[in-house]
Amino acid sequence: MNKDEKLTMAIDIGGSKLLVGILDNSGHILASRKSLFVDPTETSVIMQIKEECHKLMTDKYRPECVGISIPGLADTKRGIWMYACFSGIANLYLTDILSREFQIPCYLENDANICAYGEKIFGCARNVTDFIWITISNGVGAGIFINNQLYDGFYRNAGEIGHIKIVRDGWECPCGGHGCLEAMVAGNGISRRFYEMSGKRLSAKEIAELARGGHSQAQECMDITGKYIGEAIGTVQNILNLPLIVLGGGVAMSFDVLKEGIERGVRKNVFLKANPDYRIEPTALGYEASLIGAAAYALYRNKAI
Ligand SMILES: [Zn+2]
Incomplete structure (x- = not known):
């Protein structure tokens, strides 16, 4: 030092x-x-x-x-x-x-x-003026940078991506709504999905590990999770038109087994002609x-x- x-x-x-x-x-x-x-x-x-x-x-x-x-x-x-x-x-x-x-x-x-400040100052968004950081762990949240400045909204609560509705009449969310991204893809949502598929109660981390090892139900569970995340990113892109989306938080540490689903989900929702070129990356800052x-x-x- x-x-x-x-x-x-x-x-x-x-x-x-x-x-x-x-x-x-x-x-x-x-x-x-x-x-x-x-x-x-x-x-x-x-x-x-x-x-x-x-x-x-x-x-x-x-x-x-x-x-x-x-x-x-x-x-x-x-x-x-x-x-x-x-x-x-x-x-x-x-x-x-x-x-x-x-x-x-x-x-x-x-x-x-x-986390968005961390990524902007020390991480993979250093050379980017506009990006969104999305945390996916026990909850889902986001930080948005526009023109090198954090955009936190008129009422300072911008970036509540966790409450974008992904599944009509889906699982209940802590916000009181149903089918929000947070309810469907945060740690509890992944565990619940796997339990409904297999009858086994495991943590999101354990399910990701199984998926990595080739377990087909775990792979399907993570693939559906990734698709929902991607659908939300596609919706965000249609509004913000960003060059970079950074994923962080415990669930996002399993980016390797979510990636394909995410890409499919984005393609489903994004207006590709308006958003031909963007990167989706896991955080450079880790846990x-x-x-x-x-x-x-x-x-x-x-x-x-
Ligand atoms: Zn919600």
Whole structure:
């Protein structure tokens, strides 16, 4: 590590786990800690974040700013975690609390937008002005860059691709609707599809592994999942006309067994003459995309890059 290297603390708050890390300004993770949330409440989550970060902030690592990736809705200007679908956390002034604790600037964004920043600054979208990042894991979300700027919408909630309707009267979705992309392709949806096909209850990761090994029902399950993802991408393309679509999140890590279905789904929905040339790629940032994205976002907000 260069002595003059500027360091960033990154905090990735997931639905069930907390990941904190120290990163250099090239997006490399120099140190990190992972812990699980047990019955998370507002107080316990704040306490756990403080403790985990202090363990990394030693004489060796003195970060200059903090980036925080939160699940749910964020007020980025005021640094408020507006809403989380787990734990009942709402209207939490998290950046105020952590700025006071660590005495350095803190910035907060929702996980999909944070990942888009990560991909734009350190990943495969570095040389692209317009792209969409799509997270597919336990939920489905997206971050959109237009003209090198995040587009978060007039009401700051753009990119809710997870609630595009894919299957008429399909499975129920946490939003209250039916047949949303999230209900059909997030981890639970894949498990449910495989259970209905085979009578076996497996995780999405286990099903992808079976598909890789040549299991025909698992392959069909992942193929249908890919097709739904592709149909949503086709719809997005008809509106945004992008050169690059980046897929991330746990499910997207199985891009190899989803790819064919995705391509078929896109072709079904996209107006090809208007969208003749685009790439669909898995994230270049791997499983740590949110952590790397949190660092990228902090550097961007702190005007360090
Ligand atoms: Zn929905």
